[in-house]
Amino acid sequence: MISVKKLLVCLAGCILCSAALNWVAIPNGFPAIAIAGLAQTAEHFTGINYTNINYVLTILILLVTLLTLGKGEVTSILFMSVLYATTLWVMNRIPVRIVLEEKLVAAALYGVLTGVGTGIVLRIGYSYGGMDTLSKILKKKLLQSWETGTILLLVTVAVTLVMLTAYSLDAIAYAFVGQLAMIWSMNYVLFNMGPSLYQIEIIADSSEGIREFVIDELQKSMTSLSVRGAYSGEEKIQMDCVCTSKEYLKLREYLLEHDIQCFLKVMPLMHVFGTNKDFEKLADESL
Numbered sequence: 162m163i164s165v166k167k168l169l170v171c172l173a174g175c176i177l178c179s180a181a182l183n184w185v186a187i188p189n190g191f192p193a194i195a196i197a198g199l200a201q202t203a204e205h206f207t208g209i210n211y212t213n214i215n216y217v218l219t220i221l222i223l224l225v226t227l228l229t230l231g232k233g234e235v236t237s238i239l240f241m242s243v244l245y246a247t248t249l250w251v252m253n254r255i256p257v258r259i260v261l262e263e264k265l266v267a268a269a270l271y272g273v274l275t276g277v278g279t280g281i282v283l284r285i286g287y288s289y290g291g292m293d294t295l296s297k298i299l300k301k302k303l304l305q306s307w308e309t310g311t312i313l314l315l316v317t318v319a320v321t322l323v324m325l326t327a328y329s330l331d332a333i334a335y336a337f338v339g340q341l342a343m344i345w346s347m348n349y350v351l352f353n354m355g356p357s358l359y360q361i362e363i364i365a366d367s368s369e370g371i372r373e374f375v376i377d378e379l380q381k382s383m384t385s386l387s388v389r390g391a392y393s394g395e396e397k398i399q400m401d402c403v404c405t406s407k408e409y410l411k412l413r414e415y416l417l418e419h420d421i422q423c424f425l426k427v428m429p430l431m432h433v434f435g436t437n438k439d440f441e442k443l444a445d446e447s448l
Contacts (some may be wrong), residue, residue, distance in 0.1 A: 175248035178280030188258035205327035238290035272342020280350025365423035
């Protein structure tokens with residue numbers, strides 16, 4: 162059950178993203194490079210309001226996700242997918258138009274609003290679904306050996322090419338600028354707001370793969386020990402490490418991609434002293 166605080170954060174994120182698209186991007190003549198952008202392209206040819214088409218696309222993505230990735234993945238995106246589609250529909254019917262003389266400024270404003278709205282939702286562990294979910298489906302069914310980031314780039318390029326059938330190259334260029342501003346703003350919210358270091362505790366059946374990822378990919382040390390579950394009585398491996406916020410997100414993505422069933426505990430840290438470049442030096446701190 163989602164808490165009231167998380168519900169308000171999710172709603173705020175949807176409102177920011179919806180305002181960016183309905184009140185900034187559309188009045189200034191450029192689309193969103195996303196599933197909503199495909200809906201806008203379809204509106205150009207059908208005359209049907211894009212928010213209605215977006216609802217249909219959202220339901221189709223949820224159905225395909227259920228068939229390919231299973232109930233667990235659908236559950237993780239169902240709430241935000243429906244909430245965002247609904248907020249987009251409602252705010253499209255509120256007559257607010259923020260038209261700016263400089264289209265680049267409009268694109269930047271759109272990107273910042275969308276980035277903040279996306280970032281605050283991702284920080285609490287929720288996802289809008291959309292193109293990242295399509296990337297997971299492609300990886301699962303067609304491109305198993307590809308990196309998820311590469312597949313997402315491929316999906317973005319494909320969506321952009323489809324949108325060129327309805328929008329001019331200038332409009333797509335402004336949308337691309339907005340996308341860059343969105344990525345920068347989202348990353349700022351994810352990696353620069355709040356604690357910079359986290360203690361990660363993982364309890365799993367085996368350390369296979371996890372240890373190599375933390376040491377080789379994240380360049381962080383790890384402590385591991387054998388533990389016994391008090392309820393099950395089964396032997397488990399407990400792994401502890403300290404990561405930056407960016408590294409923690411990479412680790413979480415690794416666990417999701419490889420479907421590693423584990424207990425994961427994440428705790429923010431105030432100070433960490435050590436020899437790693439991300440840690441403080443004990444001699445530098447006045448205790």
